[in-house]
Amino acid sequence: MTLVAEKPAPAPVRAPERAPYWTMRRRDELAGWLMVAPQLAGIVAFVVVPLGLVVWYSLHEWNVLAGTFDFVGGANYEQLGSDPRLGPALRATGLFSIGLVVLNLSLALFLAVLLNQKLRGTVVFRTLFFSPVVVTLVAWTIVWGFLLQDNGGVNGFLDLLGIDGPNWLRGDTTAMIAVIVVQLFKGVGLNMVLFLAALQGVPAELYEAARIDGASAWARFRRVTVPLISPTILLTSILTVVGSLQVFAQIAVLTQGGPGTSTTVLVYYLYQQAFQFHHFGYGATISLLLFIIVLALTVLQWRMRKRWVFHES
């Protein structure tokens, strides 16, 4: 009989004390990624990839109707360089943007200053100036198209004043003016409200001090108001410039780019090339040009903020 020496039971092996894997930091890390995931996936799928495809398409001759997709290298860029319609399109885009930005910002600031006075009824006026912002864009454009006809309302009222109005939408210059004006009154209310909010943030003591120093109303505006609201001026100018480069519905409804090509802005030209003439490759090349312009203007404005934004929170 063999006695098997009873081995002492091994002490249960205990895992060395280890912190749990899911620390708060790691949980946060995961939560952060999960929460940005939909946005990140969307940006990759609907912005980054399409932007890459625009570059790819721009190197191809792609005729959807004929079913051809051929690599042509820089041919689309050469075509862009020699396209007789590109100059007028850039010119129309520039005219529209400059005209709109200048008029929009000055009118918005003018109205905001008026409404910032201590007067009764400013809320009513603010509501009225703002109301076009909430009217459907195409509805607003249609009614202006109706008003601006040769025998339309605008000329009807001008006639009552003894003025013989032009056929607004059929003249090269007047068509561009009309498109700018229609967009101006549609959107100026938003900038006005942004300016109004900024004006209300200017401390009253500064005006008092300037008044005591004998500054005129204009000097107070130039030396106190403008510097203090310059961040808002920068913001509204960027938003308005980028928005003005994207104008499409107004052109499509009011003038279809005409008369001639006088209101064919870049986006409208892009639409025509791609979706009316089915030149997707060339359309992609124009898209890239539009992108570069938007990018350059935004960066330029952002750089300029050092020069004229005196006060940045």
Place this chain on the structure above:
Amino acid sequence: MSPKLKLLVYAVLLVCCVPFVFPTWWMATTSLKPVNEIFAFPPTLWPSDATFEAYRQVFALQPFGQQYLNSFYIAVLVTLGTLVVSSLAGYAFARIPFRGSGVVFVLVLAGLLVPNEVTIIPLYRMFDGLGLVNTHWPLILIPVLGAPSVLATFIMRQFFITLPRELEEAGRVDGLGRFGLFWQVSLPLAKPAIGAVSIFTFLHSWNLFLEPIVFLSSKDKFTIPQALTQYVDAYGGALWNVQLAAATLSALPVLIVFVLAQRQFVEGLAQTGLKG
């Protein structure tokens, strides 16, 4: 301010009002005028003999009720979807210190620099490849996930940044996880930002024009802005009174909500640009 100056300011304000208010007035009143009056000279500010004939034609010539419903349900889905995507992402960027947050934020913000028009051709090809052209999917998915929701994310982030740290610390003590902190502590406080994002997202979707005309081809799929341009006679001339009646119908609901809640509207939209 002297009474004389006051009077001057009021006069200037009144004159300035005309181009803002008159078109809307003209749109609504002209839609009620009989055809022979719409080009009357001198112009009439009020229909002499109001008729709803144009409104009857709005629905007779096109499935306008369906188109209205399309615009409405698309705008509602886009608004809800954008709120989900942008509040989650905005919260994470503002309050969660996770590795890579900065890089991802810059990448997402770069989306603001790419106008829809630049990517419309590849997006059209992509949705065409998926067999989703002439459906409402592109009009919903692109705004909710793509560049248009970036501004919303930015606004939500700017708002969440301003919330005091102590609030969330108190939530932690009560045993809330990250999602609990977001859902139960921070989000309920974000009502002003949610309001602003909702308003501008709804308006943006309601106004969309290029995307519908690129993606949609059958009349019963159309959205309102696109439908408005379709009221033409056999020669392509505009049926003005019908167009204006449809335009009035498209503008009225938003205008009414705006008049009732103009404070929230104006202040909400002002917020979108304030904390830049």
